[in-house]
Amino acid sequence: MPASFEINETTITQKIDDPWLKGKGIELLVKRDDLLHPLINGNKWRKLKYNLIQMQSQNKTELLTFGGAFSNHIHACAAAGKMFGLTTHGIIRGPNLDQSNPTIQFAQQCGMQLHVVNRIEYKLRSDAQYLADLRTKFPNAYFLAEGGTNTYAIQGCAELAQSLPKHDYLICPTGSGGTLAGLIEGSNVTTQIIGIAVLKQAQYLIEEVRKLSAKARSQTNWQLLCDFHGGGYGKFTPELWAFCQHMSTTHNLPLEPIYSGKMLYALWQLIEQDYFPFGSKIIAVHTGGLQGLEGLKYRKLI
Template identity: 45%
Template sequence: MMDLFANRVVPTTKVELPFPNGIELYIRREDLLHPEVSGNKFRKLKYNMAAAWTNGHHQVLTFGGAYSNHIAATAAAGRILGISTIGVIRGEEIASCYQDNPTLKKAAADGMRFKFVTRTDYRAKDSTVFLTKLKAEFGDFYLVPEGGTNLEAVRGTAEILQEEDEKYDYVCCAVGTGGTLAGLINGAAAHQHVLGFPALKGNFLQAEIAKYTKKKNWQLETAYHFGGYAKYNADLLQFIRHFERDTGILLDPIYTGKLLFGIFDLIAQDRFKKNSKILAIHTGGLQGWNEKIK
């Protein structure tokens, strides 16, 4: 069952661009972990799917929006592992046209069943009342939170960093729900500083991340959300295109594009110490390019 999540080695690519002050930038290609269950979603689902299997759950239920990388990855993992999946999708208006949405169309092809709910109901998704109604409708299930972040996810994302990565001074990652960053914080060496680049507005992430770590070797860089989740502008898209042209590495405009844009800007501001080595985590999410952004 766990062959899907067997240890995999992914390359780390040095960005061969002329950075000032002797700075070196490297990209950990987590996006290459698996063609369908890639990046941080692979890491987050590893121990969640194992827990579902071990505890005798035959179906996994989770939450997400219409273009959710987490929904896509969960559906694919369920198909591969033979575990039924249920996606509670934000926005009841999508129900009649979800086949026009490539993410949901693929998830459905992978066997995921959907429940479309209003945005008001979706905000109550963690309540006992809401979850009780879901169990009455679908029967028993293993629950994976929105974005996949829980203790099992943080355990998985901590495995991104290995002993040989202690040569890096900074570890940088895009932040959605905070689970990947929490894992990186826990997995980082004592001398390393971990920087998170939130893809959405709001001050709640600090507290969310602190739920999963007691370490203090981290901070959030909150100036690079470009207006909020799934928001972007011409400058960001141009940066992504130029980065691909110069490095051969494709980023997405929801997470990793904002991450690298922020790193480049901080380098220009001399925010990193001289001769430092920076490791940026490419968390995948490239299925987003198959949607409305191009």
């Protein structure tokens, strides 16, 4: 096991120069966390960092986690395993393991041991007895929840907020709530923080964020917007995908339509509605996940 788990965390903050934004009096910067590392990037590294340190402090030599077949989290954990010389296990939601799936292929190339389970068993991934049984089976493993969100994940995401230039609004995509909670923890109380829920009926995440962040429980400078999910998790409209392609060609900003693309498209609509006061400085966090484009191509969704 390595003495330390480190990558270079310096990434650019890209200004989006657009006449339409200028007309609205908006300065928009994108924190390019997709450029953190070729394989372990975005919020996945932020969440993993302190979990790996915690794993080491517990003298665990293996990492076990959960995810779907196209999961960015599984991809990042597998890459971290290869990079840092760790044995990794992925409990994959089945019922079958598609060996042609690019995310699965990558995880296997990194040496991750994949354990496919049916959907009924996968639903037990937070069940105490199920986890106790798994711990008996994998005694040397550090267990990390699906998506990587827990207390230790918050520390890494808080560091991201602390690294940013001055701004009025901070916006991020929200899947499990960990990144949003970390940004609230790491931000000044004068900053307005907005999460864009990427899944349907995500109001329950408001309580999850409060559980993860003491500041979220006591401060009112944040909100989760739940009306921009585009049909649900993993779903997106032709208009959203066209927007992603436009941002890539016009502003050299690569996006996928599941997380960061969905968030920026929502931001565009909010700016159109004059949601932000004239003169606002906004930072949008690109949380990575571009590996997911290969999976969308594989499924002929793009």
